[in-house]
Amino acid sequence: MGCAAVVTFWFVTATDPAVVLSGEPKADRGFGRKLLAQLNPAWPITPIGEFPLNRSSTPSRAEFYIAGYPGVAVVQTLIEDVSTITGAAQHLLRALPASDVYIIARGEDSDFAGFAHFAGETAKRAFAATRDAVAEDIGLPEPFEAPFWAGETVEQLGGISLPFVPKELASAAEASWLGIDVSPDGPDLGVVGYAVDGRPEPKIAPAVRAPKSVGEVAARFAEKDKGYDDYLDTTQDEEGDEFAALADATVAAAKKVGRGLARRARSLAIDIRERIRHSDRG
Structure with missing residues (x-):
């Protein structure tokens, strides 16, 4: 058997x-x-x-x-x-x-x-x-x-x-x-x-990227600010990305403190993004 x-x-x-x-x-x-x-x-x-x-x-x-x-x-x-x-x-x-x-x-x-x-x-x-x-x-x-x-x-x-x-x-x-x-x-x-039994292909959810901390984003700014020449090499888009990242990190940190701070931080993030978006329009 x-x-x-x-x-x-x-x-x-x-x-x-x-x-x-x-x-x-x-x-x-x-x-x-x-x-x-x-x-x-x-x-x-x-x-x-x-x-x-x-x-x-x-x-x-x-x-x-x-x-x-x-x-x-x-x-x-x-x-x-x-x-x-x-x-x-x-x-x-x-x-x-x-x-x-x-x-x-x-x-x-x-x-x-x-x-x-x-x-x-x-x-x-x-x-x-x-x-x-x-x-x-x-x-x-x-x-x-x-x-x-x-x-x-x-x-x-x-x-x-x-x-x-x-x-x-x-x-x-x-x-x-x-x-x-x-x-x-x-x-x-x-x-x-x-x-081979007709089952559907499994769906795998994409990995969710954790938001950077304020400290991590600030450290990048510190690196950029070490030399004037390095700052000149940074494009406007890169600056915008980093400002936006700082804003996002601020929101994430504020959520841990309280809803009131989170709302104010979110407003700051929106304001920064808008300034970046309009900065090349004179």
């Missing part, structure tokens, strides 16, 4: 993927959109954000995290029913051309995990298990697996339990094959998130 698992597909053609990934490459929105359209032209594709793969929450149902770098591409998604890695591989194994495909699966609500290395369409190594049962074991163990099978990585439970935690072994496989630490401690691996 399978379980829901977050499955990550690494498509590698680069000779040294660690060099590519350690440079913290950026993701391209167009790459993922094009890939998803090829996988299923009927999907309504919605970008849902850009973020580091290794510092974000995992994808939910109908979501994909995708990036294409020089010689390396990654696709991460949630697959509802995973029992073996070779079975899960059929979802996306041929999605992109690659000499090597590395697949890492981690159970969403269980201790299930697994990993696989495909050279073309041939599984060179595949393993999947929970702590108490092995679901798949293809090929010979690789060198990075040795301390896990030797029981050196975790306290032993005894009985039929495996001498390691499957998710920890899956992470070790990923790090060994890619040559980097794919965790929050590793380099940022930028991806673009997409949803």
Whole structure:
């Protein structure tokens, strides 16, 4: 019986993927959109954000995290029913051309995990298990697996339990094959998130710039007034902007004192702005 698992597909053609990934490459929105359209032209594709793969929450149902770098591409998604890695591989194994495909699966609500290395369409190594049962074991163990099978990585439970935690072994496989630490401690691996369930694109409110304090604006005036030549280089528009900033800062400060002062400061701000606006009319 399978379980829901977050499955990550690494498509590698680069000779040294660690060099590519350690440079913290950026993701391209167009790459993922094009890939998803090829996988299923009927999907309504919605970008849902850009973020580091290794510092974000995992994808939910109908979501994909995708990036294409020089010689390396990654696709991460949630697959509802995973029992073996070779079975899960059929979802996306041929999605992109690659000499090597590395697949890492981690159970969403269980201790299930697994990993696989495909050279073309041939599984060179595949393993999947929970702590108490092995679901798949293809090929010979690789060198990075040795301390896990030797029981050196975790306290032993005894009985039929495996001498390691499957998710920890899956992470070790990923790090060994890619040559980097794919965790929050590793380099940022930028991806673009997409949803294919028809949801609207999230709206992000623009950041609100906090008003400058009177002290900050006054400090700029002091810098301008240090030398006469510097003052001559200042344009009228720049002066106007700074006077307006001072007026705005005065309003902000006055609000903290009381409404009466705020009204007077606001009148001063309006008067300054009007004088600036009419100063070039003679």
